[in-house]
Amino acid sequence: MELRRVIALAKKDLKKTVREPAALFMTLLFPLIMALAFGVAFGGIGGVEVAGFDIGVVSLGDPQDPWAIQFVEAIHGTGVLWVKGYEDNKTAQGDLSQGRLSAVLVIPGDFGEGCSSYLAAPSEPSLWVNTSIRLYLDSGSMMVTQAIPHLVNNALLVTIHGELPQAMPSPIHLESPSLVEARNVSTFDYMAPGLFPFAAIFLTMLVAQSFVYERQTGLLRRILVTPTTSAEFMLAQVLSNMVVALAQVALVFAGAFLVGYRPYVDASVLAFSFLIVSAFSLCCIGFGLVTATIAKSDGVATGISFFFIMPQMLLGTFVPMGGTQLGRIAAQFMPSHYVTDALTSLLLRGAAITSPMILFDAAVVLVSGILILIVGVALFGRYGKT
Amino acid sequence: MIEGLSKRFEDVTALDDLSFEVQKGELFGLLGPNGAGKTTTLNILCGLLEPTGGRAYVGGHDVQREPGRVRGLIGVCPQDTAVYPFLTGRENVELFGSLHAIPGESLRKKTEELLEKMGLTEDADRQAGKYSGGMRRRINLVMGLVHNPEIAFLDEPTVGMDPQSRRAVWDFITELKGQGKTVILTTHYMEEAEELCDRVGIIDHGRLIALGPPGELMEEHGARDLEEVFIRLTGRKIREGV
Numbered sequence: 069m070e071l072r073r074v075i076a077l078a079k080k081d082l083k084k085t086v087r088e089p090a091a092l093f094m095t096l097l098f099p100l101i102m103a104l105a106f107g108v109a110f111g112g113i114g115g116v117e118v119a120g121f122d123i124g125v126v127s128l129g130d131p132q133d134p135w136a137i138q139f140v141e142a143i144h145g146t147g148v149l150w151v152k153g154y155e156d157n158k159t160a161q162g163d164l165s166q167g168r169l170s171a172v173l174v175i176p177g178d179f180g181e182g183c184s185s186y187l188a189a190p191s192e193p194s195l196w197v198n199t200s201i202r203l204y205l206d207s208g209s210m211m212v213t214q215a216i217p218h219l220v221n222n223a224l225l226v227t228i229h230g231e232l233p234q235a236m237p238s239p240i241h242l243e244s245p246s247l248v249e250a251r252n253v254s255t256f257d258y259m260a261p262g263l264f265p266f267a268a269i270f271l272t273m274l275v276a277q278s279f280v281y282e283r284q285t286g287l288l289r290r291i292l293v294t295p296t297t298s299a300e301f302m303l304a305q306v307l308s309n310m311v312v313a314l315a316q317v318a319l320v321f322a323g324a325f326l327v328g329y330r331p332y333v334d335a336s337v338l339a340f341s342f343l344i345v346s347a348f349s350l351c352c353i354g355f356g357l358v359t360a361t362i363a364k365s366d367g368v369a370t371g372i373s374f375f376f377i378m379p380q381m382l383l384g385t386f387v388p389m390g391g392t393q394l395g396r397i398a399a400q401f402m403p404s405h406y407v408t409d410a411l412t413s414l415l416l417r418g419a420a421i422t423s424p425m426i427l428f429d430a431a432v433v434l435v436s437g438i439l440i441l442i443v444g445v446a447l448f449g450r451y452g453k454t
Numbered sequence: 455m456i457e458g459l460s461k462r463f464e465d466v467t468a469l470d471d472l473s474f475e476v477q478k479g480e481l482f483g484l485l486g487p488n489g490a491g492k493t494t495t496l497n498i499l500c501g502l503l504e505p506t507g508g509r510a511y512v513g514g515h516d517v518q519r520e521p522g523r524v525r526g527l528i529g530v531c532p533q534d535t536a537v538y539p540f541l542t543g544r545e546n547v548e549l550f551g552s553l554h555a556i557p558g559e560s561l562r563k564k565t566e567e568l569l570e571k572m573g574l575t576e577d578a579d580r581q582a583g584k585y586s587g588g589m590r591r592r593i594n595l596v597m598g599l600v601h602n603p604e605i606a607f608l609d610e611p612t613v614g615m616d617p618q619s620r621r622a623v624w625d626f627i628t629e630l631k632g633q634g635k636t637v638i639l640t641t642h643y644m645e646e647a648e649e650l651c652d653r654v655g656i657i658d659h660g661r662l663i664a665l666g667p668p669g670e671l672m673e674e675h676g677a678r679d680l681e682e683v684f685i686r687l688t689g690r691k692i693r694e695g696v
Contacts, residue, residue: 070555075552077553287538291553
């Protein structure tokens with residue numbers, strides 16, 4: 069392996085990316101424009117008009133406790149509070165801090181006892197089992213801080229007394245709400261992680277066009293009569309396309325940041341994003357080689373490459389085609405799906421890089437990337453050189 | 455050295471039992487009309503094509519068994535100009551020098567030297583896509599020879615060139631021979647072969663129909679030039695075959 073050859077070929081490919089207008093647009097300008105355009109379209113304004121509030125409910129006691137169930141139904145009965153059940157407070161707090169919820173309500177374990185004790189002796193406060201309900205609110209919304217405590221308190225009173233009393237003592241006390249600073253999550257926040265693989269997907273087309281062009285013009289044959297080995301040639305392709313993928317990640321980040329995208333990012337998240345998109349670029353190079361093997365001209369290569377691009381794009385990025393059952397099943401076979409999934413967990417939910425799901429996603433992308441690349445290299449080496 | 459080489463593409467016979475030997479330091483011309491099998495022969499010698507039958511040796515190495523060794527010895531100037539249009543002339547040359555692992559400083563010097571010889575110094579930093587046809591052909595030649603190969607395969611190196619460029623290439627090829635390089639040149643310009651080659655092999659329909667120094671062939675066939683030799687042997691003009 070002669071490193072000088074690899075570097076020379078990789079530099080040649082990078083110069084093509086920068087100097088050829090079509091390649092420059094597809095690889096670098098398109099992702100940037102896309103990030104800016106989508107950010108402006110779906111950014112600060114958000115995609116959904118809210119006509120109520122999502123409230124997370126965590127029941128620390130028996131979830132089948134009839135009093136707790138009645139309380140939740142009363143909350144739901146307000147008509148403006150949409151209940152989402154959670155098994156633990158931590159998860160609910162996570163969603164609250166990411167802006168997915170307006171409030172979190174924690175029903176204590178002795179909630180049922182408190183209600184029962186009141187019903188058994190309504191006029192004997194000394195016999196009541198006193199307890200407290202905790203309420204966490206999104207501090208960034210005046211509507212939430214004003215409306216939700218009042219609505220929850222009303223639901224509590226309806227649960228205990230069966231109707232809304234004027235002023236009645238009660239063993240259940242609603243604590244002063246804790247205010248939580250939640251992120252203002254826009255539609256773009258949900259879309260942005262999918263933009264990274266979306267940009268890289270088009271490497272398939274560019275790799276295919278590049279190989280077909282070199283074959284058509286005799287440049288590939290010219291390289292084949294030098295001492296350059298297939299391994300050196302392919303390694304140069306991989307390196308140059310990885311550099312392009314990294315540039316795409318940086319540009320999408322930069323473009324999104326310019327329009328107000330502020331994900332959970334530190335150095336490790338950035339590094340991980342670069343790595344997983346680089347691994348994904350291996351898939352794209354592999355698909356590009358398969359395309360170049362089949363295609364006999366630039367135009368045909370462009371057409372065939374969309375057989376690989378479209379499923380990756382529609383089932384694995386921000387394009388919401390994976391919403392159906394069939395779509396979700398098909399998405400499991402798209403490497404781009406795992407890139408988007410990992411980046412969504414990292415950038416939107418603030419998940420740790422070492423969490424099992426992130427590592428699983430990364431492993432799937434890397435292994436599939438290597439396998440697809442091997443298939444692409446083998447096919448091109450066997451049938452695509454001439 | 456070529457022994458009984460044959461090549462068939464489906465039902466077309468491109469080479470038919472072709473045999474000849476080229477000595478070290480010799481400038482050998484492979485002549486014939488278009489489609490005679492000249493480029494197919496070179497492609498087999500470079501390892502780009504597998505022969506249907508026979509064997510080919512370059513620098514004593516079997517082309518099929520030791521392609522790596524062969525590629526280390528040869529320099530190839532393809533018939534169709536193959537240059538990267540988005541690279542400058544200099545970058546194209548340096549790229550192919552790097553593929554032959556020439557060290558940086560030597561590569562720069564050699565590149566400058568060859569660009570100057572081919573009259574391309576002034577345009578060396580322009581993108582090759584903006585070159586004229588003649589300039590492209592000249593840079594095409596330099597790219598194949600920048601690594602100073604022991605054996606040069608030049609496939610119609612002057613086709614489509616203006617007389618001035620052609621003369622510059624002829625001088626360059628003569629200089630290669632002066633340096634002791636082995637040059638195998640294909641051409642359908644008979645005057646080019648007469649001017650440059652120590653020996654020529656004339657092939658037609660994939661078969662070797664004459665072999666020897668141009669002067670001897672002309673004398674043997676009572677011809678004034680190689681074109682006439684071809685007419686005597688085939689009854690056709692060489693360009694008719696085009």
